[in-house]
Amino acid sequence: MTPLSHIRNFSIVAHIDHGKSTLADRLIQSTNTVADRDMKAQMLDAMDIERERGITIKANTVRIDYVADNGEAYVLNLIDTPGHVDFAYEVSRSMRAVEGSLLVVDSTQGVEAQTLANVYQAIDADHEIVPILNKIDLPAADCDRVAEQIEDVIGIDASGAIRVSAKTGIGIHETLEAIVHHLPAPKGEENADLKAMLVDSWYDSYLGVIVLVRIIDGRLKKGDRVKFVSNGTVHHVDRIGVFRPQMQVIDSLGPGEIGFLTASIKQVRDTRVGDTVTHDKKTVTPLPGFKPAQPVVFCGLFPVDSSEFEDLRDAIDKLALNDASFSFEMETSAALGFGFRCGFLGLLHLEVIRDRIEREYDIELITTAPSVVYHVYMRDGSMQELHNPADMPDLSVVDHLEEPRIKATILVPDDYLGDVLKLCQDRRGVQLDLTYAGSRAMVVYNLPLNEVVFDFYDRLKSVTKGYASFDYQLTGYQTDNLVKMSVLVNDEPVDALSMMVHRDRAETRGRAMVEKLKDLIPRHMFKIPIQAAIGGKVIARETLSAMRKDVTAKCYGGDATRKRKLLDKQKAGKKKMRQFGKVDIPQEAFISALKMDS
Numbered sequence: 120m121t122p123l124s125h126i127r128n129f130s131i132v133a134h135i136d137h138g139k140s141t142l143a144d145r146l147i148q149s150t151n152t153v154a155d156r157d158m159k160a161q162m163l164d165a166m167d168i169e170r171e172r173g174i175t176i177k178a179n180t181v182r183i184d185y186v187a188d189n190g191e192a193y194v195l196n197l198i199d200t201p202g203h204v205d206f207a208y209e210v211s212r213s214m215r216a217v218e219g220s221l222l223v224v225d226s227t228q229g230v231e232a233q234t235l236a237n238v239y240q241a242i243d244a245d246h247e248i249v250p251i252l253n254k255i256d257l258p259a260a261d262c263d264r265v266a267e268q269i270e271d272v273i274g275i276d277a278s279g280a281i282r283v284s285a286k287t288g289i290g291i292h293e294t295l296e297a298i299v300h301h302l303p304a305p306k307g308e309e310n311a312d313l314k315a316m317l318v319d320s321w322y323d324s325y326l327g328v329i330v331l332v333r334i335i336d337g338r339l340k341k342g343d344r345v346k347f348v349s350n351g352t353v354h355h356v357d358r359i360g361v362f363r364p365q366m367q368v369i370d371s372l373g374p375g376e377i378g379f380l381t382a383s384i385k386q387v388r389d390t391r392v393g394d395t396v397t398h399d400k401k402t403v404t405p406l407p408g409f410k411p412a413q414p415v416v417f418c419g420l421f422p423v424d425s426s427e428f429e430d431l432r433d434a435i436d437k438l439a440l441n442d443a444s445f446s447f448e449m450e451t452s453a454a455l456g457f458g459f460r461c462g463f464l465g466l467l468h469l470e471v472i473r474d475r476i477e478r479e480y481d482i483e484l485i486t487t488a489p490s491v492v493y494h495v496y497m498r499d500g501s502m503q504e505l506h507n508p509a510d511m512p513d514l515s516v517v518d519h520l521e522e523p524r525i526k527a528t529i530l531v532p533d534d535y536l537g538d539v540l541k542l543c544q545d546r547r548g549v550q551l552d553l554t555y556a557g558s559r560a561m562v563v564y565n566l567p568l569n570e571v572v573f574d575f576y577d578r579l580k581s582v583t584k585g586y587a588s589f590d591y592q593l594t595g596y597q598t599d600n601l602v603k604m605s606v607l608v609n610d611e612p613v614d615a616l617s618m619m620v621h622r623d624r625a626e627t628r629g630r631a632m633v634e635k636l637k638d639l640i641p642r643h644m645f646k647i648p649i650q651a652a653i654g655g656k657v658i659a660r661e662t663l664s665a666m667r668k669d670v671t672a673k674c675y676g677g678d679a680t681r682k683r684k685l686l687d688k689q690k691a692g693k694k695k696m697r698q699f700g701k702v703d704i705p706q707e708a709f710i711s712a713l714k715m716d717s
């Protein structure tokens with residue numbers, strides 16, 4: 120049993136790509152936690168998609184044994200936290216399970232928006248922070264400048280920042296020593312009632328739900344009956360262990376320790392991150408600040424081939440088992456048939472789920488435009504949450520609407536500042552702050568979330584050639600003049616294309632939308648009017664002229680194989696289309712039509 124004084128629990132905070140995973144790998148490797156031959160790059164990124172995209176999605180953990188220079192043996196528990204804005208809630212929970220953080224900053228890049236967002240979370244959780252300047256092997260490294268920037272922008276002492284190359288191994292020993300000497304040991308009471316924090320949970324097809332816990336007080340043993348305080352459910356613990364990073368079963372976990380339990384739990388939904396775990400029949404004060412993660416972005420997922428609806432239901436059920444923050448309910452659309460309205464923590468979360476359905480379950484999907492949750496206040500004083508623009512009640516019964524707003528922080532080199540300000544302004548932003556740190560500006564904007572969910576991040580990247588970094592948090596709801604814009608193709612409303620827009624921008628958006636649709640919808644044998652409307656009033660209109668549909672017509676008799684090829688191509692193209700009345704609309708139109716050019 121390790122005494123509390125010889126345990127250190129920590130996380131690594133960093134902007135995406137600054138080297139968090141590489142550093143974690145190096146710490147694991149240099150302490151021989153994993154034999155060299157078993158070492159694969161980015162040990163902690165478990166899922167394929169994470170590996171492919173190089174982003175860490177689920178928090179993960181590893182227990183490292185380390186004999187320090189003073190000859191004493193320590194147990195170091197590293198909790199890996201996700202780096203992306205969508206998962207800020209998970210970051211804040213896992214931060215509360217540890218006492219310290221390594222702040223990794225790429226010494227060729229400097230402080231970025233997510234460095235700030237994540238380090239503030241660490242400061243909020245009262246962490247001791249060890250600054251690390253990474254990538255010093257690169258010629259562009261400028262440690263003095265970046266250390267100064269850490270002091271100026273974040274306001275923590277960086278004079279003792281450790282200079283590291285996670286790639287070559289320079290500074291790794293110093294990092295381990297700093298963890299032991301600069302980070303505090305956890306506190307806890309062995310003889311008190313069991314109190315543990317549920318840090319994370321995920322589904323494993325052999326073991327059921329695996330629950331990652333941090334023991335605050337008391338001891339958790341195999342065979343115990345434990346209770347999750349938020350929902351009162353009781354479970355019989357059948358396995359306890361730690362990650363090295365592979366699972367290793369042990370007998371018990373005591374104060375200050377981090378490990379996992381399994382208890383034949385079927386659904387991740389029953390295990391809420393941030394919840395308090397205690398023994399059955401015991402009452403402990405729950406840990407503060409527990410709130411389940413709320414989805415903020417909704418969209419419809421429909422199978423391209425409607426016969427795959429049951430397969431889609433199956434896939435969604437399975438994914439939801441493993442992801443408590445992903446919500447769904449059945450939806451029927453006049454245009455798209457049966458599907459699901461799904462809720463996500465953000466756009467990345469949406470993309471990950473959509474990719475997994477397409478890839479792991481081999482179902483082709485139509486994704487409708489992402490929408491935020493509006494508050495619709497009715498004339499009778501009641502309020503409804505609107506998750507889908509198609510469900511917007513009749514204007515005659517609506518008093519006013521509120522939309523969610525965010526506080527966005529953007530760090531950008533001076534040269535691109537003008538473009539960034541213009542982009543934020545175009546998206547109905549209100550500037551809150553503008554400061555400089557060296558040759559870079561930090562801009563803070565209050566923006567409507569609905570102007571950001573779709574392609575704001577892509578636009579920001581493109582106007583700044585990838586040099587801007589961005590982070591946001593929800594700030595609350597605000598009234599604005601919002602209306603539902605519908606789209607009619609060949610006089611039939613296409614519900615999946617309807618969207619909420621600001622009244623002042625409705626015409627511009629409507630015009631852009633019908634023009635795009637005109638390009639995206641192939642010509643048919645007849646003329647097709649494409650219209651955008653608010654209520655009964657048409658605000659923009661285009662007409663797609665008629666053409667002959669016979670694609671082989673231009674092959675003048677001749678070559679039969681070429682003719683067959685063209686017909687096959689046409690057939691394949693058809694599969695990706697949906698029919699609306701008499702018109703085929705290609706799948707990509709649903710997303711492309713909504714992309715804005717500014």
Ligand SMILES: Nc1nc2c(ncn2[C@@H]2O[C@H](COP(=O)(O)OP(=O)(O)OP(=O)(O)O)[C@@H](O)[C@H]2O)c(=O)[nH]1
Pocket residue numbers: 133134135136137138139140141142173174175202253254255256257283284285286287
């Ligand atoms: N030259 C050099 N490259 C490094 C160093 N550390 C990390 N890298 C590279 O930087 C890139 C990003 O590193 P990661 O460890 O994946 O970054 P991360 O912060 O974990 O990124 P996310 O998991 O996406 O948040 C990879 O290509 C690494 O090989 C270093 O010390 N020197």
